[in-house]
Amino acid sequence: MLKVENLSKNWKEFKLKNISFEIGKEYCVIIGPSGAGKSVLLKCVAGILKPDNGEITLNGEDITNLPPEKRNVGYVPQNYALFPNKNVYKNIAYGLIVRKINKCEIERKVKEISEFLNISHLLDRDVKTLSGGEQQRVALARALILNPDILLLDEPTSALDTKIKENIITELKKIKNIPVLHITHDLAEARTLGEKIGIFINGELISFGSKKILKHPTNKKIAEFLGFNIINNMAIAPEDIIISKGDEGEVLNVIDYGLYKKVLINYKSTIIKAYTQKDVKIGDKVNLHFKSMLKLN
Ligand SMILES: Nc1ncnc2c1ncn2[C@@H]1O[C@H](COP(=O)(O)OP(=O)(O)OP(=O)(O)O)[C@@H](O)[C@H]1O
Numbered sequence: 001m002l003k004v005e006n007l008s009k010n011w012k013e014f015k016l017k018n019i020s021f022e023i024g025k026e027y028c029v030i031i032g033p034s035g036a037g038k039s040v041l042l043k044c045v046a047g048i049l050k051p052d053n054g055e056i057t058l059n060g061e062d063i064t065n066l067p068p069e070k071r072n073v074g075y076v077p078q079n080y081a082l083f084p085n086k087n088v089y090k091n092i093a094y095g096l097i098v099r100k101i102n103k104c105e106i107e108r109k110v111k112e113i114s115e116f117l118n119i120s121h122l123l124d125r126d127v128k129t130l131s132g133g134e135q136q137r138v139a140l141a142r143a144l145i146l147n148p149d150i151l152l153l154d155e156p157t158s159a160l161d162t163k164i165k166e167n168i169i170t171e172l173k174k175i176k177n178i179p180v181l182h183i184t185h186d187l188a189e190a191r192t193l194g195e196k197i198g199i200f201i202n203g204e205l206i207s208f209g210s211k212k213i214l215k216h217p218t219n220k221k222i223a224e225f226l227g228f229n230i231i232n233n234m235a236i237a238p239e240d241i242i243i244s245k246g247d248e249g250e251v252l253n254v255i256d257y258g259l260y261k262k263v264l265i266n267y268k269s270t271i272i273k274a275y276t277q278k279d280v281k282i283g284d285k286v287n288l289h290f291k292s293m294l295k296l297n
Helices: 038-046 087-100 101-116 132-144 161-175 188-192 220-225
Strands: 004-010 016-025 027-031 052-058 073-076 152-153 180-184 195-202 204-210 229-231 233-234 241-256 261-268 270-276 285-290
Touching: 004 038, 004 285, 016 101, 016 204, 027 188, 038 152, 038 180, 073 132, 073 261, 087 101, 087 132, 101 132, 132 161, 161 188, 180 188, 195 220, 220 229, 229 270, 241 270, 261 285
Parallel strands: 027 180, 027 195, 073 152, 152 180
Antiparallel strands: 004 016, 004 052, 195 204, 229 233, 241 261, 241 285, 261 270
């Protein structure tokens, strides 16, 4: 179990503000906009940055001041940080070689982890020749082979195209029995993977708990971040709006995504975002019906 208590880190322009949360053997996704401080938080847990205040415990042990190599933490940074002058096998085996594990045991473990992540065919390859998705799997294998007590993932799919992203997400879903702390700005990824969800804005963890929050935001800040419309302190999801002909609002913009359209409507002097499959055009006069509205605190 990972427990973070009152963690803070201050620079002139940025503050990580008293972050507290805990996760057990579950997949936790922390989501937030760029620059919110997600990577700083992850680096504090990995031991790469030292927090100014606060405490980090892993399975009951205070690791706040331990160097990275003394924490049993698997960390996959955003750029993967593979060793460019070693092949895939040596990259994956690196942590075990440093720990002077015997050769047969290393071979067995590399075989096991590379089968798990479908990269057995790449073991002899030079890492410089790998695609982004392949590099990602090698970085994951390198972290997982050490049987870490926690896996830390910094935007693991940000550099990948949609198809490869889906494949990696399938692999990530297979990781069980250890806590995973995954940071991203991708809401779809949070919805697919997160058992627990943290919402991080401007150095602050404004919400932490069950994934229910993604469909039922509790306050305006969370609702806005999740893309809900807000009218009279009620949150309305764009997919919960039915558009019909009328005179209450006017369509300002339409973006056609093929399967659905994203429509911006000037509705009683508020700009409303709706998703629809109907045929709407800029300038159409419309009425709106809200299928569901959530009261905010
Ligand atoms: N070593 C540092 N010294 C000073 N400021 C830093 C340092 N590292 C990070 N910051 C600042 O902390 C803030 C948060 O950065 P961080 O990388 O955690 O954001 P993020 O939420 O991970 O964003 P992104 O999704 O873009 O990676 C930024 O304003 C960044 O410039």
